[in-house]
Amino acid sequence: MMTEPLLKVEDLRLAYQTERGIVTAVDGLNFEIQRNEALVVLGESGCGKSSLAKALLRVLPRNVKHHSGRVLLDGVDIMPLSPERFRREIQWLRISLVMQASMNALNPVMRVGEQVAEPLCVHRGWSPHKAMARAGEVFELVGVSGDFLRRYPFELSGGMRQRVVLAMALVAEPELVIMDEPTSALDVLTQAGIMNRLKRIKRELGTSFMLITHDVATSSEIADRVALMYAGQFVELSSAAQFFAKPAHPYGKLLMDSVPRLHQTRQPDHIPGQPPNLMLLPSGCRFADRCPARFDRCDEDPMPIALSKRNEVRCWLYTDRIETGKPQGLHNTPIPVLETRPLSKEVLVTAQDLHTWFELKQWGFIRAGYVRAVNGVNFHLYRGEAVAFVGESGCGKSSLARTLLGLHAPTRGEVVFEGRHMHALNKHELKQYRARVGYVQQDPFGALPPFMTIRRALSEPLIIHGVKDRKERETRIRAALEEVRLSPADDYLPKFPHMLSGGQQQRVVIARSLILQPAMIIADEPVSMLDASVRVEILRLLRTIQSKRELTLAFITHDLSTVRHFADRIFVMYGGRIVEAATVDDLLDFPQHPYTQALLAATADPDAKNAAQERELPDGEPPSLLHPPPGCHFHPRCPYAIKGLCDVEEPPEFEPRAVHYSACWLHKDT
């Protein structure tokens, strides 16, 4: 006999009243969470994941229109409880929550220990001293030293704050911890470190988790079961093993195929279309307009169909419980493999001993030091190649990009573009140079002027660079839109940026960067603000344009898993320097530098086995650029650090494999 589940949810609904109508964000969910089980809720942004968390813990905004269903905690329905009883008996003592955007989840003027201890004083009536002692214990549990109890949030790094928020959620030993995108704002290494902690806590304390995320790879780190959410509903509920190996729902399949993987040669595919507007839901299957397997029955609303005891899917393909093989109609369209061109040997850009330092001022005029954002970087970029600069946030990638664009003047060293030294350019030549280099920013919405139509935004660079003929401008704008596949152009030209989706905005930004026929495009984290399903689409677009136009593409990212298919060479950056450089395959298959190895170890391909083991990770935090450690910047975290060498002398570049460079003393005999 199965034991009573910890949490049993029946027909949970949550709807908001907005000016334009009613939004049903959570639309009749049924699921269970067993003790010591981790349920991952996976879905694109806007599908109702956070609303689900809020509905369970009743942290509701003012405009809630409808909130109903049964939520059985240990067999007792907690929905009818009065707000006061719910607050005293359920919140935090039995269910706790790690909210999305937890960077800002701590009160800036209260000591973090006090905030963690607070629920114990309030709910259990503990003395502040006793509660603080307990807070110290949970701090150790999540890997933060107790010394930080009396610190304020702004004194902690992002990763540490996230751990404190986690400690806060665990302090009263609740039976269920709901975590809403707990790591999506963090670095790869920090993120992997927190997932390690979560696995250990789950094992040792037997806590149940509900992890809400859009990141398939991260979700596989802890999942026992997976709920796939789409437009307010669960479309699939499976065990992790089953889901990550062979998802049943067409959306699940497409989603798994869209995940860029480190160790896979097949190109990731993108999911066409967009999720439906929750206010104007289509009748029939909500996924129908994106589903490659759609057939006539899909005009009716599909019911959840049980495939096995704890496995259900909401799709008409399974009416006859077909469990074998692919349901008919669904197959991956073969993806055209981009031919890999032999690298041209014509150098387009050279960076020589490039340094970009920012002066830090105290009291407005006394120099307090330098932020060494780019600190001695050398490379050649060849015409027509795509290179990726990979590194954690704050390692100086964006500053490097902005220096290459001529937006920062290098403190030392120089940039040579098409054989010309950039510092020697006069104003006019600099303007021409900027036309030769396109720039794609991280945040497309911020990059487009909000009160300009797309036509205006695209004609602006043309006007600035002296294209006077209106007809010619119009032709070029249309061609650019065509190239980024925004067609028909007439649909987009009169629109304002806010009327477009994030992916479409980014396409406009790319079109703008192309419109002056540049020789190089610099794309700074072009997809990190976009939804997972759109990312691959944008990356492939960039890659296609790059190879068709034989552009040089400098692609900046913190996510190693995206680079395999979208770059020819990789530069790994750490603390303002390049620590390893090689072709993509050589670097990913034979990483040489200890930092690259750590980064690869922390990057997961989705796999149910991930949840079983903890990853080997270096401790510590990325180096301060204001006071970088002497010698090799990685030495405080490096497991192979050679005493007396690594912490004294900066390693030069060695070549341990053919055209594979690594700045590490371990390779000094090569």
Add this chain to the structure above:
Amino acid sequence: MNPSQNPSIPKNAEGLVRDLKLMLLFTGKRIIALALMVLIGVYLTILIANMGGRVDELRLVQIRSEISEAVRGDLSFRELNSDERNRLIQRRVDLEVQRLNLDRPFLLRSFNYLYRAMLLDLGRAEQMHSDQGSREVHAIILERLPATLLLFGTANLLIFFLSVYIALWLSRHYGSLIDRIVIVLAPTSAAPAWFYGIFLILFFAFLLPILPAGGMVEAPPPLGRRDYALSVLKHMALPVLAMLLSQIFISIYSWRTFFLIHSSEDYVEMARAKGLPSRMIERRYILRPTLAPVITSFMLMLISMWSGAIILERTFSWPGLGTLIFQAIGHHDTPVIIGSVVIFAYLLAFSILVLDIVYGIVDPRVRIGAKR
């Protein structure tokens, strides 16, 4: 594990000691900075006021009048005829001018003025004198200052606490009837305090004579301490009410909006999820993080009220600094005007210092940031 044995938990005192040290360091730095600010401000005043030799002229006149008074008053010089007396006076004036270095270049002397101004040695008034009969400018000013501080201090503190508490309450009862009434009344603050003052005097002093129309205390002043205080309170009621009327609604309205915006911060939502009682959320998660800007805006309000002091004090014939400046302008009594400016600079610097210290106490980012 017995928590008290956990070695990694620092004692309560440790954080406090660190904070106290930082606070002292911070306060020290601010005092130095503000002293510099006053110094520069007063020096600029001196430079400006001296343009066109106004101060020099003043001082010469002052020296001459002092000396001639002394000579005329001195019995031993009775016998001298007017010519001799004038020569004697001229000699003494020359001596005094030399002694005061008035014949030296202005730059040197300006530092001398600065030094004296900083010590509140503000010279002598030309026409005015204090109630005690002193002609020392600083005596005149110091006599009036407490009245002004009493009136404006009371009104501002009242406005501050009332509006913050009502605003917090309204941010919880957002959209209620009272909330809507406050919104409707907010524009009433467009009228200045003296405007309400006139109506209040009409109403409570003439039509319904229960409160005095002006002044600070009955004449003659009551003898008992309690009676005196009571009389002052009665006289304060109308001007305080006038200021309250002209400020309270806009101030409640703006703070209610401010708190509403801040109650959607992530950490407030987190506190709700933690199941904290709503009063605690208001106090710890809404009020405390926003206290710094709230206090700043309070201080700005106070400073802006200073500028309205002249008219308001005239309306209620309140014997404060405002009235003093008004009279000084009427009498063309420059030393008193300059002296008031100097006192004003001191008051301003003092307010800012208090503000800074309070800021440091309520906001750890300010206090601890001082170290870096």
